[in-house]
Amino acid sequence: MGSSSSLTEVYRGLELDPSDRLPAFADVNDRAVSLGVMSKAYGLAGLRIGWIATHDERLFRELAAFKDYATICNSAPSEFLATIALRHTGVIVERNLRIIRDNLDRLDAFFGSHADKFGWYRPKAGSMAFPALLLGDVDEFCTDLVEKAGVTTKQIMALISATLPEIRFSIVTSALLSLLTSFDEVIVENAGYRITVPAIPLALRS
Ligand SMILES: Cc1ncc(COP(=O)(O)O)c(C=O)c1O
Numbered sequence: 714m715g716s717s718s719s720l721t722e723v724y725r726g727l728e729l730d731p732s733d734r735l736p737a738f739a740d741v742n743d744r745a746v747s748l749g750v751m752s753k754a755y756g757l758a759g760l761r762i763g764w765i766a767t768h769d770e771r772l773f774r775e776l777a778a779f780k781d782y783a784t785i786c787n788s789a790p791s792e793f794l795a796t797i798a799l800r801h802t803g804v805i806v807e808r809n810l811r812i813i814r815d816n817l818d819r820l821d822a823f824f825g826s827h828a829d830k831f832g833w834y835r836p837k838a839g840s841m842a843f844p845a846l847l848l849g850d851v852d853e854f855c856t857d858l859v860e861k862a863g864v865t866t867k868q869i870m871a872l873i874s875a876t877l878p879e880i881r882f883s884i885v886t887s888a889l890l891s892l893l894t895s896f897d898e899v900i901v902e903n904a905g906y907r908i909t910v911p912a913i914p915l916a917l918r919s
Pocket residue numbers: 721723750751752753758761762763
């Protein structure tokens with residue numbers, strides 16, 4: 714049996730410009746596997762429902778058999794709610810895109826006025842942002858965010874990319890405003906100057 718490749722497509726559908734949407738990997742190659750979940754584009758992480766899609770029937774049967782082996786069944790209420798959400802994809806994804814757009818506008822303003830401290834690349838899709846820290850050490854910055862400013866490790870992650878050190882965080886978190894306030898506190902403490910957090914309340918998840 715030959716090899717297969719899989720691609721996680723959990724942010725598919727959250728392209729700000731729909732013309733940027735790529736075809737599903739499973740539709741590009743007969744042996745490819747696409748993986749989707751309810752937790753990202755739909756914002757329904759609590760359902761714990763996801764799926765795989767492939768045109769490779771044999772592989773599909775093997776994966777389904779493995780799932781039967783690993784779990785008895787999904788949560789039936791979660792499957793029911795996921796089905797309703799999938800039938801209303803347009804409304805749900807449009808709402809989530811609206812939250813992302815609103816928060817991105819504010820992040821544009823925030824990082825735009827602090828271009829000497831952060832490199833800001835407006836994401837074209839998805840709900841994650843990756844600004845680069847231009848001053849200091851990104852590990853130290855993120856450790857200080859957690860230890861001194863009370864940010865949780867769930868909210869932020871230091872990434873050392875090939876080009877610039879980046880900070881990964883969610884654009885749709887309800888704690889975005891307090892996260893930016895924490896950026897402010899940590900930068901003030903470490904570098905001795907102040908970042909002003911936008912006065913306008915950020916659009917929140919709910
Ligand atoms: C790229 C990617 N794939 C898959 C998953 C898994 O999603 P779930 O939380 O629904 O299990 C995540 C969740 O963080 C993710 O970021």
